[in-house]
Amino acid sequence: MEQFILILCVVGAGSWAWSTTGNVLLTILAVIAGGFVGSLIGFQIHETRRMREMGFSSRKELNEFDRDMRDLRNMMNSALEEEMDRRNEEAQAEGYASYSEKSSAEAAERIRAIAREAD
CATH class of the missing domain: 1.10.287 (Helix Hairpins)
Structure with a gap:
C-alpha cells in the first residue's frame, strides 16, 4: 500500500x-x-x-512502547558488553587472546574428542 x-x-x-x-x-x-x-x-x-x-489506541502509546523497547535493548546491550568484557578478561588470564579464541579452541577440542570416539 x-x-x-x-x-x-x-x-x-x-x-x-x-x-x-x-x-x-x-x-x-x-x-x-x-x-x-x-x-x-x-x-x-x-x-x-x-x-x-x-x-494501541494512540500514536503516543506506540511511541512510548518504542522508547521502552529502545531503553530495554540498550540496557541488554550494555549488560552483554559487560559480560563479554568479563569473559575476555578471564580468557586472557588463562592465556588466550580473547573469549572467542578460547571458545574456538574448546569447540575444536570437543570435535576432536567426538572424532576419536567415532573411530
Missing part, C-alpha cells in the same frame, strides 16, 4: 508538472517533491497500521 501511494505521488507530480510547464527541470523537481510527500504519507500509513496491529 505504501509503495502504491509513493508511486502514485511521484507519477502524479511528474505528469502534472510536465503537462503544466513542459520543463524537464521542473518536472524532475516535482517528481522529487512527489516522492517526498509520498514517503511521508506512506510512513503515516505504516505507523497507523503498526499501531493497530499492536493494539
Whole structure:
C-alpha cells in the first residue's frame, strides 16, 4: 500500500508538472517533491497500521512502547558488553587472546574428542 501511494505521488507530480510547464527541470523537481510527500504519507500509513496491529489506541502509546523497547535493548546491550568484557578478561588470564579464541579452541577440542570416539 505504501509503495502504491509513493508511486502514485511521484507519477502524479511528474505528469502534472510536465503537462503544466513542459520543463524537464521542473518536472524532475516535482517528481522529487512527489516522492517526498509520498514517503511521508506512506510512513503515516505504516505507523497507523503498526499501531493497530499492536493494539494501541494512540500514536503516543506506540511511541512510548518504542522508547521502552529502545531503553530495554540498550540496557541488554550494555549488560552483554559487560559480560563479554568479563569473559575476555578471564580468557586472557588463562592465556588466550580473547573469549572467542578460547571458545574456538574448546569447540575444536570437543570435535576432536567426538572424532576419536567415532573411530
